[in-house]
Amino acid sequence: VSGPWVYLNGRFQAAETARVSVFDRGFLYGDGLFETVRAYGGRLFRADAHHARLATGAARVGITPPFDAAGFVDLLERTLAKNRLSDALLRLTLTRGVGPPVPDPAGCDTPTVLVAPRPAPGVDGQAWRRGLAAERVNVAGTGAGLKSTSFQPHVLALRGARGRGADEALLVNPAGDVAEGSVSNLFGVWAGTLATPPLAAGGLAGVTRALVLELAARLDLRFEERTLSAKALADADELFVTSTGWEVMPVTRLDGQPVGSGLPGPLTERLHRAYRERVTAACGLSRGPRRG
Amino acid sequence: VSGPWVYLNGRFQAAETARVSVFDRGFLYGDGLFETVRAYGGRLFRADAHHARLATGAARVGITPPFDAAGFVDLLERTLAKNRLSDALLRLTLTRGVGPPVPDPAGCDTPTVLVAPRPAPGVDGQAWRRGLAAERVNVAGTGAGLKSTSFQPHVLALRGARGRGADEALLVNPAGDVAEGSVSNLFGVWAGTLATPPLAAGGLAGVTRALVLELAARLDLRFEERTLSAKALADADELFVTSTGWEVMPVTRLDGQPVGSGLPGPLTERLHRAYRERVTAACGLSRGPRRG
Numbered sequence: 001v002s003g004p005w006v007y008l009n010g011r012f013q014a015a016e017t018a019r020v021s022v023f024d025r026g027f028l029y030g031d032g033l034f035e036t037v038r039a040y041g042g043r044l045f046r047a048d049a050h051h052a053r054l055a056t057g058a059a060r061v062g063i064t065p066p067f068d069a070a071g072f073v074d075l076l077e078r079t080l081a082k083n084r085l086s087d088a089l090l091r092l093t094l095t096r097g098v099g100p101p102v103p104d105p106a107g108c109d110t111p112t113v114l115v116a117p118r119p120a121p122g123v124d125g126q127a128w129r130r131g132l133a134a135e136r137v138n139v140a141g142t143g144a145g146l147k148s149t150s151f152q153p154h155v156l157a158l159r160g161a162r163g164r165g166a167d168e169a170l171l172v173n174p175a176g177d178v179a180e181g182s183v184s185n186l187f188g189v190w191a192g193t194l195a196t197p198p199l200a201a202g203g204l205a206g207v208t209r210a211l212v213l214e215l216a217a218r219l220d221l222r223f224e225e226r227t228l229s230a231k232a233l234a235d236a237d238e239l240f241v242t243s244t245g246w247e248v249m250p251v252t253r254l255d256g257q258p259v260g261s262g263l264p265g266p267l268t269e270r271l272h273r274a275y276r277e278r279v280t281a282a283c284g285l286s287r288g289p290r291r292g
Numbered sequence: 293v294s295g296p297w298v299y300l301n302g303r304f305q306a307a308e309t310a311r312v313s314v315f316d317r318g319f320l321y322g323d324g325l326f327e328t329v330r331a332y333g334g335r336l337f338r339a340d341a342h343h344a345r346l347a348t349g350a351a352r353v354g355i356t357p358p359f360d361a362a363g364f365v366d367l368l369e370r371t372l373a374k375n376r377l378s379d380a381l382l383r384l385t386l387t388r389g390v391g392p393p394v395p396d397p398a399g400c401d402t403p404t405v406l407v408a409p410r411p412a413p414g415v416d417g418q419a420w421r422r423g424l425a426a427e428r429v430n431v432a433g434t435g436a437g438l439k440s441t442s443f444q445p446h447v448l449a450l451r452g453a454r455g456r457g458a459d460e461a462l463l464v465n466p467a468g469d470v471a472e473g474s475v476s477n478l479f480g481v482w483a484g485t486l487a488t489p490p491l492a493a494g495g496l497a498g499v500t501r502a503l504v505l506e507l508a509a510r511l512d513l514r515f516e517e518r519t520l521s522a523k524a525l526a527d528a529d530e531l532f533v534t535s536t537g538w539e540v541m542p543v544t545r546l547d548g549q550p551v552g553s554g555l556p557g558p559l560t561e562r563l564h565r566a567y568r569e570r571v572t573a574a575c576g577l578s579r580g581p582r583r584g
Contacts, residue, residue: 006314019311020319022298022406027312028385029443030322061448091393093320101383101408103443103450103475114314116393150442151321151395156353158395174466183395 005082007075007115012082015116024112025105026095030150032112033057034093037076038120038244042086043283046244047073049207054094057147063096063111079115087120089245093149121245128272131252131264132167132241147204158182168241168251170233173202178228184241184249185209188233189267195226208242208275215274221267238265240272247279248272297374299367299407304374307408316404317397318387322442324404325349326385329368330412330536334378335575338536339365341499346386349440355388355403371407379412381537385441413537420564423544423556424459424533450474460533460543462525465494470520476533476541477501480525481559487518500534500567507566513559530557532564539571540564 006015025031035050051072058065067075076090092115099108154171161169161182169182178186180203187196187209194216199205216223233239237260239251248271250264264272298307317323327342343364350357359367368382384407391400446463453461453474461474470478472495479488479501486508491497508515525531529552531543540563542556556564 008314015315018314020314022300022310022312022385022408023307024319025447026322027316027319027387028326028383028441029447030318030441031444031447034320061444062451091320093314095319101410103447104454105447105451106454116314118393148442148444149320149322150440150444152323152353152440152442155317155321155323155395155397159354159397162396162398 005079006117007079007082007113009113012079018114020112020114021098023098023101024095025097025099025108026093026112026149028101029103030148030152031061031105032093032095032149033061033063033147034091034149035147036089036091036244039076039080039086039088039090040120040279040283042080044073044076044080044090045279045282046207046211047076049210053147053205053207054092058094061096061148062105063094064109065094066111066113075113075115079117083117085117085119088117089120091116091118095149128250129264131250132246133165133251133253133256154182166253170254171202172230175201176229177201178230178233179203180206181241181243184243184246186228186251187212187240187242188228188236189238189265190232190236192237192267193222193224194267194271195224195228197228198225201227206242208244208247211275211278212242212248212271215271215278219270219274221270236260238268240264240268248275297371298409299371299374299405301405304371310406312404312406313390315390315393316387317389317391317400318385318404318441320393321395322440322444323353323397324385324387324441325353325355326383326441328381328383328536331368331372331378331380331382332412332571332575334372336365336368336372336382337571337575338499338503339368341502345497345499346384350386353388353440354397355386356401357386358403358405367405367407371409375409377409377411380409381412383408383410387441420542421556423542424538425457425543425545425548446474458545462522462546463494464522467493468521469493470522470525471495472498473533473535476535476538478520478543479504479532479534480520480528481530481557482524482528484529484559485514485516486559486563487516487520489520490517493519498534500536500539503567503570504534504540504563507563507570511562511566513562528552530560532556532560540567 005012006018008018035054037047037050038045051069079090095112096105096108097110097112157169171179173179178197179201185206239259241249241251250268252259252262296307297304298310300310327346329339329342330337343361371382387404388397388400389402389404449461463471465471470489471493477498531551533541542560544551544554
């Protein structure tokens with residue numbers, strides 16, 4: 001299905017035949033967490049930040065991961081090597097493990113760990129320039145910042161948006177403000193100022209989001225966290241989303257209308273370039289940015 | 293783990309060894325739905341109502357169940373018979389099935405079907421009289437009425453409440469109103485009037501809730517759907533929760549304080565008795581109510 005080998009609870013197995021118990025709480029209740037880490041040229045990018053988020057989430061939900069930060073990196077690197085991949089997305093899934101099929105997880109204390117690779121998304125220069133079409137979707141809650149396998153609200157928002165010809169759904173919280181994308185964080189530019197919703201709006205603390213904030217500071221961009229009403233988006237000069245897979249990806253159409261000029265904006269371009277430079281530096285790539 | 297036999301995608305398998313692919317979207321994304329149906333004395337109770345809710349939810353999320361109402365009943369009855377059970381809870385899980393590990397479910401159209409039995413909860417008269425301790429828990433969203441396997445918010449609320457010595461968590465929506473219990477619906481009595489939150493508050497359309505409404509009408513009780521602020525609960529004369537497993541279960545303590553007299557109230561008793569009579573009539577039991 002994805003790659004030929006997955007890591008599951010201590011050993012590598014053929015992806016096609018790897019199985020978990022039907023009593024795994026990840027299957028019965030979406031009672032788990034996950035992280036997806038990008039590898040470029042054989043090197044993991046921002047693995048420590050992903051581990052930190054996983055560890056924080058695991059403590060909140062009361063799952064004890066059977067690895068520390070070094071063990072997390074080791075699992076991902078071994079999965080990469082086992083599959084002879086150098087550019088890939090590695091998803092680590094941590095669930096509460098097998099237990100009786102009742103909601104109360106008491107006594108369920110042997111977590112399940114899965115690492116599954118998939119090829120890195122192919123975003124060429126042409127696709128990047130075209131950018132994404134996004135769509136606003138009202139959601140009841142946005143997962144309260146946990147990167148949970150209880151992901152169905154996000155899945156449904158994305159599915160609806162894709163069904164209507166958009167690429168990404170922007171999730172609007174009950175207060176009417178944008179929280180995040182279904183699989184990304186959102187940024188925008190208004191009168192030269194870069195802004196993104198505060199995490200209090202309900203979005204996930206994206207690893208790529210954090211890096212883009214760091215890059216914005218280094219580039220001396222005017223920046224703020226700002227509550228973004230769904231209406232405010234329509235007035236943006238630029239919009240882009242960030243994720244491990246999409247990196248910095250322009251949103252050029254929103255709800256069927258062009259965003260700003262309808263082309264990737266100048267700050268989006270600068271941050272995209274800075275991100276790719278950071279990837280190149282961190283992962284020791286000799287070739288330049290993909291879309292260079 | 294639960295019973296010895298589960299039904300999985302067309303055949304019965306030993307529960308201990310029944311497995312699903314690690315790429316099942318139920319495991320990766322909590323992208324599925326479930327129903328839990330009670331069997332009394334070998335007869336299913338309210339199976340059609342459970343099927344109706346599942347069919348409605350499946351249409352909303354875009355999963356096509358490989359069975360109709362009769363097939364749903366047949367799967368449950370066969371699981372009951374295969375396990376030689378007469379009193380049991382039968383959980384049917386329907387997920388979007390196996391697909392690539394990306395959030396977009398496009399092209400994933402062979403659902404997974406699991407039916408797993410577990411013994412019926414043993415609620416004796418003494419436990420019923422003691423009633424439950426409940427606790428209020430603020431949640432970002434309550435699943436927008438879907439009985440989804442993306443159940444982690446409910447699991448975490450229940451886990452927190454149990455950890456603090458309560459039996460059930462009452463979920464408070466972002467507006468500050470009670471939506472439901474983590475695994476139940478809530479009812480209360482104020483000055484002789486029975487009330488339950490409207491489904492618009494975010495709770496699930498419980499099959500047992502619907503039956504209790506029907507019984508309240510038949511008993512000519514004063515009844516209304518009413519927005520219940522978390523504060524209003526403290527003034528209730530009676531509180532009870534309803535679910536397929538708990539049936540009509542008194543809540544006698546809330547956030548550590550007694551509810552009303554601290555004992556099951558008279559309307560709670562009447563509805564409990566009426567519910568048990570309905571079970572007896574529908575499932576042809578010759579013995580009287582369990583706690584009789």
